[in-house]
Structure formats: structure tokens, C-alpha cells
Amino acid sequence: MYVMWGLFPLFWTLLSDVNSFDTLANRIVWSCVFSIGAIIALKKWSAFYGVLGQLLRTPKKVLVLFAASLCISFNWFMYIWAVANEHIIDTSLGYYINPLLSILFGVLIYKEKLLRGQQMALCIAAFGVLLMIINVGEVPYIALSLALSFALYGVLKKQIQLEALHSVAIETLFVLPIAVTYLLVLQQRGLSAFGHMSVTTDFLLIISGVLTVIPLVCFAVATKHLPLYVIGFLQYITPTMTLLLGIFLYEETFSNAQFMSFAFIWVALLLFSVTTYRHQKKRRTVSE
Template sequence: MQREAGVIYAVLAYCLWGFLPIYWKLIDHVSSDEILTHRIIWSFVFSILLLVVINGRHQIMDTIRSLRKDLKQVVIIFTASMIITTNWFVYIWAVNAGHVTDASLGYYMNPLVSVLFGVIFFKERLNRTQSLSFLLASIGVIILTVSHGSFPLIAFGLAITFGFYGLLKKLVQMDALTGLAIETFFVVPVAFGYFLYLQLTGRSAFLSGSLFTDIVLIGAGLATLLPLLFFAKGVQRIPLYYVGILQYIAPTLMLLLGVFLYHESFSTVQFASFSFIWLALIIFTYPNIKALYKKRQKGEASM
């Protein structure tokens, strides 16, 4: 039952992430910087409230005290905070500027970027399967770059920032909810200052007459928090190779939304480029699928 529940939680998390463009499109009349401001503020508010409800104030104070004694951890979390804030902004802007398919490409590329960072920063060696995956993905990116006449900056921006964020998170021993609270704590002062500036200059869409817009902006915190909590519950209950397979749900949903719901262009050249990247991911994920198949066979044999 633990594993089945874990799969459900993980699938829920990736589906919520995959459908997130629909949420941001609800407020595409609001500037990306204002949406980001509210995402930071309300993520901080809801994560703190939830921490108090679940763990009480004492654990929060204990975490703060332990961080005060460990400057290295503070620097890592602060850096992670800056990087994920950049990732959020690029993603929100991409969605509301009509680049959902580009955003999906970024998250398709993310697993490969994570492995590349392992090679660069931890001197990990690529096996033949991983090397072939990188070669195919590189061909896909080259095709896209040549056909468009420009480098796919949105996709790479999302993949690189999220890859760095994941790298830094590995260096911090902290649960997802506490991590989100502390990361947003570092940028909340700037976000709140910008929020006040928008209010005082009359440029804010918040509290300007549309209750729907206000609710969606406040809900940005929950839209950030809920998939993160589901993901945390999921990964606690399932092996990592399950995560390696399920993680492609989100970018696939994004791509489908971009092409079929928002009617973004998806040319033959783009399809060819994505095909190389999909093939790279199939080869890259094959060991996880093989491990899952063997696990099931062992389970059936023991029954």
C-alpha cells in the first residue's frame, strides 16, 4: 500500500505541475513580475502557516537557531532561493508570453542537465547509455537552434536554473516545506517592497476591483505549495527509479496544453527536434524501466 500511495502522490504532483500553465493563464493580464511577487509572498505565508499547524512554532525556532550556527547552509539556501526565484519568473513569463512548448522542452531537458552537473561538479562518469542520450539531445537542440536562428534560451534557462536548484538542494538536509519557507523568507522583503511600490503607484492588479484576480494571485502560494507537498510524500514511499519515469508527466502535459489548448506553433522541424530529445530520454530512462520490470517479476515470483 505504501508504494501505491507513493505513486498516487507523485502522479498528482506531476499532474499539478503539468497543468500549472492553465493557472498562470487565468491571470495573463497581470504582469509576470507582479505574479512572481505574489507567488513569493503567499508561498511564504502558506508554508509558515502549515509548518505551525503540523510541527508547531518550536520546530521553526529550532531550525532558525541551527541555521544561525551554520553559515555555509545559510549561503547555500540563499543561493537556492535566488535561483528558484529566477526559475519561477522565467516560467511565468514564458507561459503568459505564449511559450508553453518552450517551457516543456526545458523540463524535458532537466534530467539530462542534472546528470551533466553530476559530471561537472561531482566528477561522475557517464556510462554508454547516458553518453548516447546526451548526443541525441544535443542533436535535437542543434536542429532547434539552426531552424529558429537563435538558441532556445527559455528552455535552457529553465533547465539550467532548475538543475542548479536541485544540485544545491542535495547539499541541504531539510524537508520540502521547511525549505520552501526559508527560501521564500530570503526574498519576501524584496517581494513585499515591490508589492508596496505597485500599490502606491497604482500599477498593481491586486485589490483593483477584480475579486477573481485577487483570489488567483493569493492562490499562487497554494499552487506552489500543494504539488511540492504531494511530491515530498510521494518520494518518501517510492524508489527513485519510479520518480525517474514519472517526472516526464509534467512536461508532456505542458506540451499538449501548448499545442492543443493554446494553439502554439509546433512545426515539423520542432517535432524532429523534440523527437531526438524524446529518444534521448527513452534511452536515458530505460535502466529505470528495466529495474521496475525486474522488481515486479520478483514480486510475482514471491507470491
């Protein structure tokens, strides 16, 4: 699934002529359609209906999931917009920063304890971002927006554990009225991409829903069969592939200042991964 996510820029650039809000609205609609379709096909409707009913009886959980829906929708929009506007390298930086930002939220919100190596990794990563701000002369708002929105999404989702398909279906259902209303207004004004540009565009907009659901299902399966530290290490495949695509295929500028900042973040991620792996290995040895 990380390879699929890493190849996403290849897909979203095909829709670069479509307004990013239009693309996002279609992605929400078709993700909802295909996630619910998959639930029905897999004969999980009864379980989904039960989960939905249970959530609706708990206003606090509804608010948390609605907030999560807004976070992931914003994250989707920023990614779509960034790819369409030739900021693929910035998206890569965002998803390199994201795991470390998630860890920071874990410490601040859930009072999780960090090992010394993990603390050093956070400091090194923060220095890398600061270095980019100083050398490039501007805050990497695209990268930070992607990292922050996805990290907040993770914080909210941690409060309510849901199966991947159920999660996509419910989260898209929350923002579905907004997406549908927006698309109807565009259709009325003749500004909608769907049905007004080409059959290929229509097909790509529909497929965006499938491409959203499939990797999430794969991720759910992987988390059941692989140790978490392996999942954590593999997640860096996505931003690495995105970075390589941005540099070599789309020929975006990758300055020495950017390389220096990325280098600090790579070192931070390596230090964090090694520290976490050794800690997990030590715990397994003790438990045996």
C-alpha cells in the same frame, strides 16, 4: 503532483494580464504565508525553528540557500512570463531538458559516474537542442533558462537536505523582503494588481501560494514511498501535459523543426530511463 504541475499553464494564463514581476512577488509572499501556516497547522513549528536556527549559525549554508532562492525565483518568473506570452511549448522543452542537465551537473560537479546508455542519452539530447538552434535559427533561451535555473537549484539543494515545507518556507523567507518592497512600491504608485484589478485576480494571486506548496508536499510524500526510478519516470508527465496543452488548447505553433528536436530529446529520455531502470533492477537482484 506531476499532473498538478502539468496543469499549471491553465492557472497562469488566468493571470496573463498581470505584470509577471507582480505575479512572481505575490507568489513568493503567499507561498511563504501558506508554507509557514502549514508548518504551524501540522505542529512542526519547533522543528522548523530548530532547522532555521541551525542554518543561520552556518554562513555557508545561508549563502547556498540564498543562491537557491534566487534560482527558484528566476525559474518561477521565467515560467510565469513564458505562459503569459504564449511560450508554453518552450516551457515543456525546458522541463524535458532539465533532468538531463541535472545529470550533467552531477557528473561535472559531484563526479558521478554514468553508464554508457546514459552517456549516449546526453549526447542525443544535446544534438536535439543543437538541431533546434540550426533549424529554428535561434537559441531556445526560454527552455534553457528554465532547465538551467532548476538544475542549478537542484545542485544547490543537494548540499543542504531539507523537508519540502521547511525548504519552501526558508527559501521564500530569503527573498520575501525583495518581494514585499516591490509590492509596496507598486501599491504606492497605484500599479499593483492586488486590490486594483478585480476580486478574482486577488483570489488567484493568493491561490498561487497554495498551488506552489501543495505539489511540493505531495512530492515529499511520494519520494518516501516510491523508488527513485519511478519518480524519475513519472516526472515526464508534467512536460508532456504542458506540450499537449500548448499544441491543442492554446494552439501554439509546433513546427516540423521543433518536432524533430523534441523527438531526439524523447529518444534520449527513453534511453536514459531504460538504462537506469535496468541498472537499478540488476542491483536489486544482486543485493537479494
